[in-house]
Amino acid sequence: MDSLTEENYIKSIYALSLATGEVFVSELAKKLNIKQPSVNSMMKRLATKKVVAYAPYKGIRLTEKGKKEALSIIRRHRLAELFLVKVMELGWEEVHDIAEQLEHVDSKRFYSRMDEMLHFPKFDPHGEPIPDSNGKIYTQKRTSLSDLAEGLTATIAAVGEDEKSFLDHLNAKGLQIGDAVTLKKREPFDGSVTLQHKSKKEILLTHQVAERIWVEVTFTRS
Amino acid sequence: MDSLTEENYIKSIYALSLATGEVFVSELAKKLNIKQPSVNSMMKRLATKKVVAYAPYKGIRLTEKGKKEALSIIRRHRLAELFLVKVMELGWEEVHDIAEQLEHVDSKRFYSRMDEMLHFPKFDPHGEPIPDSNGKIYTQKRTSLSDLAEGLTATIAAVGEDEKSFLDHLNAKGLQIGDAVTLKKREPFDGSVTLQHKSKKEILLTHQVAERIWVEVTFTRS
DNA sequence: TTAAAAAGTTAGACTATTCTAACAAATTAA
DNA sequence: TTAATTTGTTAGAATAGTCTAACTTTTTAA
Helix, strand or coil: CCCHHHHHHHHHHHHHHCCCCCECHHHHHHHHCCCHHHHHHHHHHHHHCCCEEECCCCCEEECHHHHHHHHHHHHHHHHHHHHHHHCCCCCHHHHHHHHHHHCCCCCHHHHHHHHHHCCCCCECCCCCECCCCCCCCCCCCEEEHHHCCCCCEEEEEEECCCCHHHHHHHHHHCCCCCCEEEEEEECCCCCCEEEEECCCCEEEECHHHHCCEEEEEEECCC | CCCHHHHHHHHHHHHHHCCCCCECHHHHHHHHCCCHHHHHHHHHHHHHCCCEEECCCCCEEECHHHHHHHHHHHHHHHHHHHHHHHCCCCCHHHHHHHHHHHCCCCCHHHHHHHHHHCCCCCECCCCCECCCCCCCCCCCCEEECCCCCCCCEEEEEEECCCCHHHHHHHHHHCCCCCCEEEEEEECCCCCCEEEEECCCCEEEECHHHHCCEEEEEEECCC
């Protein structure tokens, strides 16, 4: 097991190395508000633990093991944020610091219950993906249904709102997460969209509803 | 601010010194699974911080400041337990270890929201009192309504269940927290009780309901 | 009432984190 | 391409918590 401190290092390394695959001691030190020599010795420790690959004067990279751990922490953080907002009705602005603490709670049950209560969300309301319990991230490109081009077919991946009334509305329309829909027509006037659904029925959604639905394009026009 | 470790010491000192007002190094060491010399040096530190009063070879006592801190930790722990059970629907047996971690979360909002969501509970379902945010504990002697002697008048202080259906039932009977009731008669056969209510009406409750209502005796027969 | 037993204390050591000071390597810019 | 700048590393120290070994006080009980 990693200490709370180690977890924070791992999380930051993941975030900072996302783009290029590596981070430098100086960047990490700045991000964590810690002096370079401290980062340096922590890297030696994490290297011993096989969490990072680290050679002196070279960049820091997470190993597979390290990535897995990072994703697990990120999952806990994002689930916690979503939980605090959706279930506890706290404001987005006040939620980050609390999630920063909750992410270190060691209890599978605690997180699996959150997951259940939130209906296994794939994204947090910022649109950031929540890794699943195997560390798998939904990487497919998502678009809001309100931006999908006419004629394209896409799968409903997630909804931006988890409120019962919204879900009820989708239900009433016969839509569910996982359903494939084809965008038949978008009204230029009000942005409402007409969908072709697997049920063969045509479904009309207002712009307000469409923009809260995230889809993944599965087929393009050939 | 106290460290997580210090908070754990304070909580244990409070619990162990409740009866006599003091704890001994050996007891504390056993409770925390820590060796005596470690406890000894921590006591020196907490004494410097004015959290405990401690003289070598004498017992350990919390100062007023220390008691306040202990009550705040206990409040957080009990709120968290209740929250995990009532809101997150986890089982009582699996909740303690998680609450043990949540109690150290530093966020007033987090706890005040729990408090609100739980309707400002005065007791956890074990019947243990939850200190309020000023550290005040509801010390009055409580009895279950199912144990109240015939003829006594008492005030409804809390209910052991927070489920909507239970609260609805009480509502339908015209009972609310804070109401004074006099126990008119208890049926020996099924334990159901007849109450005299301030509304002048007589109310009949089954044993099942009565045992979930906590009351404080306000008047005794003279 | 004195000798075990129990309880408490000191001293010294070790790990996890962090820091400052001083030096070394790599990069950048003139 | 060398000198300045940036980046990284080592060495040594500090704090929080804990431990073991070796006493010292108190208590308990014969």
